[in-house]
Amino acid sequence: MIATLLDSPxxxxxxxxxxxxxxxxxxxxxxxxxxxxxxxxxxxxxxASTPGYHSRVAAGQPVHPTRESLNYAxxxxxxxxxxxxxxxxxxxxxxxxxRDGDPASATWGVWPWYKEEPVERMAPPDLNxxxxxxxxxxxxxxxxxxxxxxxVRTTMETALHDAAYAIFRRNVHLGYTNIAVxxxxxxxxxxxxxxxxxxxxxxxxxxxxxxxxxxxxxxxxEYNSPVYTPLVLGEIERGLLMVQDPDCRExxxxxxxxxxxAIVTALHLPTGQLCGPHSRNYADILRAExxxxxxxxxxxxxxxxxxxxxxxxxxxxxxxxxxxxxxxxHLKKGLNRLAGEAxxxxxxxxxxxxxxxxxxxxxxxxGDACLGSINxxxxxxxxxxxxxxxRVGDGVAVLRVRLLHGDKDFASGVLRAVQDGPELIYHxxxxxxxxxxxxxxxxxxxxxxxxxxxxxxVSVEAPEGADISVExxxxxxxxxxxxxxxxxxxxxxxxxxxxxxKSTCAVSGRKAxxxxxxxxxxxxxxxxxxxxxxxxxxHLSLVPRAQPIEPVALSCERHAESIxxxxxxxxRKLALEAPLLACRLG
Numbered sequence: 001m002i003a004t005l006l007d008s009p010x011x012x013x014x015x016x017x018x019x020x021x022x023x024x025x026x027x028x029x030x031x032x033x034x035x036x037x038x039x040x041x042x043x044x045x046x047x048a049s050t051p052g053y054h055s056r057v058a059a060g061q062p063v064h065p066t067r068e069s070l071n072y073a074x075x076x077x078x079x080x081x082x083x084x085x086x087x088x089x090x091x092x093x094x095x096x097x098x099r100d101g102d103p104a105s106a107t108w109g110v111w112p113w114y115k116e117e118p119v120e121r122m123a124p125p126d127l128n129x130x131x132x133x134x135x136x137x138x139x140x141x142x143x144x145x146x147x148x149x150x151x152v153r154t155t156m157e158t159a160l161h162d163a164a165y166a167i168f169r170r171n172v173h174l175g176y177t178n179i180a181v182x183x184x185x186x187x188x189x190x191x192x193x194x195x196x197x198x199x200x201x202x203x204x205x206x207x208x209x210x211x212x213x214x215x216x217x218x219x220x221x222e223y224n225s226p227v228y229t230p231l232v233l234g235e236i237e238r239g240l241l242m243v244q245d246p247d248c249r250e251x252x253x254x255x256x257x258x259x260x261x262a263i264v265t266a267l268h269l270p271t272g273q274l275c276g277p278h279s280r281n282y283a284d285i286l287r288a289e290x291x292x293x294x295x296x297x298x299x300x301x302x303x304x305x306x307x308x309x310x311x312x313x314x315x316x317x318x319x320x321x322x323x324x325x326x327x328x329x330h331l332k333k334g335l336n337r338l339a340g341e342a343x344x345x346x347x348x349x350x351x352x353x354x355x356x357x358x359x360x361x362x363x364x365x366x367g368d369a370c371l372g373s374i375n376x377x378x379x380x381x382x383x384x385x386x387x388x389x390x391r392v393g394d395g396v397a398v399l400r401v402r403l404l405h406g407d408k409d410f411a412s413g414v415l416r417a418v419q420d421g422p423e424l425i426y427h428x429x430x431x432x433x434x435x436x437x438x439x440x441x442x443x444x445x446x447x448x449x450x451x452x453x454x455x456x457x458v459s460v461e462a463p464e465g466a467d468i469s470v471e472x473x474x475x476x477x478x479x480x481x482x483x484x485x486x487x488x489x490x491x492x493x494x495x496x497x498x499x500x501x502k503s504t505c506a507v508s509g510r511k512a513x514x515x516x517x518x519x520x521x522x523x524x525x526x527x528x529x530x531x532x533x534x535x536x537x538x539h540l541s542l543v544p545r546a547q548p549i550e551p552v553a554l555s556c557e558r559h560a561e562s563i564x565x566x567x568x569x570x571x572r573k574l575a576l577e578a579p580l581l582a583c584r585l586g
Contacts, residue, residue, distance in 0.1 A: 022319075022320040022321075023320075025319060025320040026075060026078055026079060026320045026321070027079075029075055029316050029320070030072075030075055030076070030079060030084075033072045033075070037072070037087070038064065041064050041094060041115065042090040042091055042093065042094040043064040043065070043066075043069040043091060043094050043095065043115060044064065044065060044068050044069045044072055045062055045063070045064055046062070046063060046064075046065055046068060047059075047060050047061065047062060047063070048060060048061045048062075048063045048114065050113075051282075051381075052408075052437055052438070053123075053437065053438045053441045053442065054113065054122055054123065054124065054125070054126045054441070055113050055114065055117060055122060055123070056117065056121070056122070056123050057113075057114055057116060057117050061116075063113075063114040063115070063116050063117075064114060064115035064116065065113060065114055065115075066095050066098055066111045066112060066113065066114070066115070066129065066133055067111075067113070067129070067132050067133060067136070069091050069094070069095050070091070070092070070095055070133055070136040070137065070140075071136065071315065071316055071317070072088075072091060073087075073088040073091040073092050073095070073136075073140065074088075074136055074139055074140050074144075074317060074321060075316060075317075075321065076088035076091075077140055077143075077144035077147070077148075078144070078320075078321050080144075080147065085147055085148065088140075088148075089148060089149060089152045092137075092140065092148075092152055092155065092156060093152060093155060094115075095111070095133070096137075096155050096156060096158075096159040098111055098112060098115055098118070099111045099119075099133070099159055099162060099163070100119045100120075100162075101158075101162060103162075103165075107119045107120070107125045107127070107166075108162060108165070108166055108169075109130045109134075109159075109162035109163045109164070109165055109166025109167075110125055110126070110127055110129050110130045110163075110166055111129040111130070111132075111133045112125070112129070113126065113129065124441065127166070127170055128179055130162075130163040130164075130166035130167050130170075130183075130186075131163075131167060131179055131182045131183045131186055132182070133159075133163060134159075134160060134163030134164060134166075134167065134183075134186040134190070135182055135185060135186050135189075135235065135238065136317075137156050137159055137160045137163065138160055138185075138186055138189040138190060138193065138242055139238060139241075139242060139317065139321075140156065141153065141156050141157065141160065141193055142189060142192075142193055142241075142242045143241065143242070157193070157194060160186075160190050160193065160194070161190065161194055161196070163186060163190075164186055164187045164190035164191070164194075164196075164199050165199075167183040167186055167187055168187060168198075168199065168202055170183075174206075174209060174210050174213040174221075175213075175221035175222070175350070176221075176222070177220045177221055177222035177225075177228060177232060178222060178225075178228040178231055178232050178235075180206070180210050181207075181210060181232050181235055181236065181239075181255070182232075182235045183206075184203050184206040184207045184210060185203065185207075185235055185236075185238065185239040185242070185243065185252075186203070187199045187200070187202050187203035187206070188200055188203025188204055188207065188239070188243045188245060188248050189203070189239070189242045189243050190203075191203055192243060192244060192245065200245065203243075203248065204245060204247050204248050204251075207247075207248055207251040207252070208247070208251055210251075210255075211251045211254055211255060214255070214258055216351065217348075217349070217350055217351055218347065218348045218349065218350075218351065219258065219261075219262055219347065219348075219349055220232070220258070220259075220262060220349075221279075221349065221350050221359075222279045222280055223262075223277070223278075223279045223347075223349035223350070223359065223361060224262060224266050224274055224276070224277065224278055224279060224349070224361065224372075225278055225279050225280040225281060226273075226274045226278060226281050226283075226286050226287075226290060227280055227281055227282055227290075228279075228280050229259060229262055229263060229274075230263075230290050230293045230294065230318070231314075231315065231318070232255075232259060233256065233259040233260070233263075233297075233325070234293070234315060234317070234318030234322065236252050236255050236256055236259065236325070237256075237318070237322045237323065237324060237325050238317065238318075238322045239252045240252050240253070240256075240323075240325070241322055241323060256325045256328075257328060257331075260297075260325075260327045260328055260331050261331055263294065263327070264327065264331045264332065264334050264335055265334070265345070265347070266363070267294070267302075267335060268365055268370045268389065269302070269303065269335065270303065270367065270368035270369075270391055271303065271305070271368065271369075271370065271389040271390065271391055271396045272286060272291060272302045272303035272304055272305060272396070273285070273286050273305075273370070273389045273396065274286065275363050275365055275370040275371075275372045275389070276361075276363070276370075276371070276372025276373065276384050276385075276386065276387035276388070276389075277361050277362075277363075277372045277373055277374040277377070277384055277385050277386065277387060278372075278383070278384035278387065279349070279377070279383065280382045280383070281382060281383075281384050282382065283309070284384070284387070284398045284400065284461070285305055285307070285308050285309070285396060285398065286305075286308060287308060287309055287310055287314065288304065288308050288309065288310050289310060289314035289319065290314065291304055291308070292319055293314075293318055293319060296319070296324050297324045297325065297326050297327050298326075298327050298332065299326065299327075303391075305394070305395045305396040305463065306393075306394045306395045306463055306464065307395060307463060307464055341366070342364065342365070342366035342421065342422075343364070343365050343366070344362070344363070344364045344420070344421050345362070345363050346360055346361065346362050346363075347360070347361050347363070348360050349361055349374075355375070355376070356376060356583060356585075357586070358375070358376075359374055359375065359376065359377065360374070360375040361373070361374050361375075362374075362375075362417070362418075362419035362420075362424070364419065364421050364422050364542075366422070368390055368391035369388070369389065369390035369391075369422075369485050369542060370388065370389050370390070371387075371388040371399070371419070371422055371424070371542045372386070372387055372388070373385060373386045373387075373417035373419045373424050373426070374386075374415075374417065375416060375417060375418065376414065376415070376416050376417075376585075377414070377415060377585075378411055378412070378413065378414055378415075378431060378434055378439055378585055379401075379402060379403045379409055379410060379411065379413035379414065379415055379428070380409060380411040380434070380438070380439040381408065381409035381411070381437065381438075382439075384400070385401075385415040385417065386399075386400070386401045386415060386417055386424070386426055386540075387399060387400055388487070388542050390482075390483065390484075390485045390542075391483065392462060392463050392466045392467075392482050392483030392484075393463065393465075393466055393483070394463070395462075395463025395464065395466060396463060397460055397461065397462050397463065397466070397482040397483060397485070398460070398461045399458075399459070399460050399480075399487055399542065400458075400459055400461075401415060401426060401428070401456070401457070401458050402456075402457050402459070403428060403454070403455075403456050403457075404453075404454070404455050404456075404457055405436060405437075405449075405451055405452070405453070405454055406452050406453055408437050409437070410436065410437075410451075410454065411434045411435045411436060411437060411438055411439045412430055412431050412432075412434040412435065412436065412449070412526075412528055413428055413429075413430065413431070413456075414428065414429045414430060414431045414583060414585065415427070415428050416428075416429070416576060416578050417576070418574050418575065418576045419574075420572045420574060421571075421572065422541055422542045422543060423539070423540070423541040423567070423569065423572050423574065424539075424540050424541075424574070425492070425537065425538070425539050425540070425565055425566070425567055425574045425575075425576045426537065426538060426540060426576075427535060427536070427537040427563075427565060427576055427578040428456055428534075428536040428537070429534045429535065429536075429578055429579065429580075429582065429583065430526075430528040430531065430534050430581075430582040430583075431528060431582055431583055431584065431585045432447075432528045432529035432582040432583065432584055433584045433585060433586070434585060436449055446527075447527050447528075447529055447530070448525055448526060448527035448530075449525070449526045449527070450523070450525055451523060451524055451525070451526050452523050453517075453518075453519075453521045453522065453523065454517075454518040454519070454524075454526070455515050455516060455517045455518060455521070456515070456516040456518075456536050457513055457514070457515050457516075458480070458487070458489060458513070458514045458515075458538075458540070459480070459511045459512065459513050459514075460480040460481070460482055460487055460511065460512045461510055461511045462482035462483070462510050462511075462512075463510070464510065466482055466483060466510075467481075467482055467483065468481070468482045468507055468510060468511070468512050469481050469482070469507065469512060470505045470506065470507055470512040470513065470514070471505075472505060473488075473549065476490055476491060477489070477490055477549070478490075478491075478505055478514050480512040480513070480514065481512065481545055482512070483545075484544060484545050484546070485542060485543070485544060485545060486542075486543055486544070486545045487540060487541070487542055488540070488541045488542075488543060488549065489514055489538050489539070489540055490538060490539040490540075490552060490554060490567075491503065491516075491537070491538045492537040492538055492539060492554055492556055492565045492567075493535045493536070493537050493556050493563065493565065494516055494535075494536055495533055495534065495535045495536070496518050496519075496532075496534050496536065497526075497531045497532030497533065497534055498532050499518050499519040499524065500518075500519060500520060501516050501517070501518055501536070502516070502517045502520065503515070503516050503517075504517070516536060528582035529582055531581075531582065533563075533580035533581065534580065534581075534582070535563050535565075535578065535580060537556075537563070537565045537576070537578070539552055539554060539567045539574075550569055550570055551569070551570075552567050552568065552569045553567065553568045553569075554566070554567050555567070555568075558580075561579060561580060561581065562577055562578060562579050562580060563577070563578055563580055564576070564577045565578075
């Protein structure tokens with residue numbers, strides 16, 4: 001059924017911080033940064049907040065970050081007073097000195113995250129920091145360089161040259177959407193600024209290749225990311241500010257359209273969230289800065305769930321230092337009110353010669369609820385291969401499926417799903433080429449993991465103060481509920497290499513859980529490539545709490561190397577085939 005289309009924006013809500021004049025947002029940002037400026041180091045001093053890889057610095061330790069210090073320098077240049085420019089020059093000089101300046105080094109042109117941890121001491125160095133710091137230096141040079149002293153301009157040009165050639169030498173694959181776009185823009189901007197035709201030609205050619213790749217794939221490979229889709233759009237906007245090459249600008253304008261198409265087709269207005277699935281995410285609820293970014297370009301306020309929080313590393317330039325590219329009107333009209341009628345869509349995010357090489361997302365929404373899944377992806381902490389949202393009062397409830405090693409997501413878990421409307425079947429197995437906490441950085445040399453514990457967890461997390469419940473509604477039927485919606489779970493098979501699997505239901509804090517614990521929660525060794533059959537599968541549906549429970553017939557067929565699980569309800573028939581042994585995700 002076709003949902004009502006939004007022919008005009010919804011009635012404006014009370015003004016939000018995002019809709020304040022940009023000059024006021026710049027002033028507020030500078031005021032927040034000023035107390036953290038360390039005059040001895042000429043950098044911001046903040047507390048470390050690491051994702052658990054790249055840096056060995058303990059969370060909460062005082063550090064001097066390179067990227068955030070360059071953000072502050074850029075904002076000081078934007079403000080433009082004599083005192084601000086002097087402080088900006090001091091920051092730029094201090095940060096540029098921290099990069100690896102040795103052309104013979106594997107990390108030439110790369111910065112550390114923190115002054116306290118030089119590049120060679122990181123585990124491993126984050127090569128993306130050539131892109132992240134390089135784009136900020138290019139922005140300062142091109143937009144504000146004329147007001148800086150010659151010596152500082154020369155320092156920046158040398159650092160930008162090194163960063164651009166680090167990007168050129170690395171030549172990251174086009175599926176790494178946010179870095180492919182950012183790095184191409186850095187090289188094009190550096191090529192123009194430094195009169196280096198090799199860099200300009202490379203940036204231009206890679207932007208063209210990225211656009212062709214995106215068209216061929218049907219969209220960004222880093223699909224529907226609440227973190228990177230807005231950041232990619234922000235970098236495209238910054239590219240249009242910095243780069244004058246006509247060919248580059250034509251590609252960037254086309255990419256604006258692709259970005260907005262991805263946002264509009266996923267934005268669920270009743271919850272203010274991007275309906276899943278998500279290729280990359282750091283938090284289940286959209287952070288305030290991202291909502292502000294969308295509001296600026298849509299021209300109206302979005303619903304903001306209570307407790308949405310903030311994210312420190314969202315680039316402030318995208319909020320008040322780069323001219324925004326508004327959502328095209330023909331795309332804005334496609335925003336769904338989703339006030340009653342159900343909408344179900346599928347979208348190919350990544351094409352491939354085999355089903356395991358293809359990524360197909362499914363998305364359902366009706367009223368104030370939505371549910372999304374992907375046909376195949378890992379359960380790395382940054383993935384949301386299955387996620388649902390619905391309104392509960394002034395907040396939003398969140399449905400997730402996670403494979404947990406202790407209290408951290410196990411990246412070698414793999415989720416497959418087949419979805420039709422609000423019903424789906426999921427299967428969790430293993431990958432033989434992924435890591436423990438990170439998908440690639442912590443793969444064991446031996447191929448095996450020493451696991452302290454492992455459990456598959458399906459959870460509904462309610463907003464603060466909202467109701468939350470779990471019920472065993474019938475043998476083989478569990479309900480997880482909050483507000484007016486309920487998740488119905490019907491386990492199909494629970495097998496894990498011959499180890500015992502115990503299912504328990506509980507409410508823990510604000511979460512209702514169905515937890516399947518492997519090996520009684522005790523330690524064991526797991527080598528995915530040399531392990532027995534694994535199949536944790538269930539039928540899941542998201543339904544109004546007041547709706548009568550409809551019968552669902554389940555089936556499970558076991559073959560030599562695979563399993564086929566299925567369901568038949570009054571309106572839908574689903575079937576999912578999955579391998580019993582570990583696969584390679586590539």
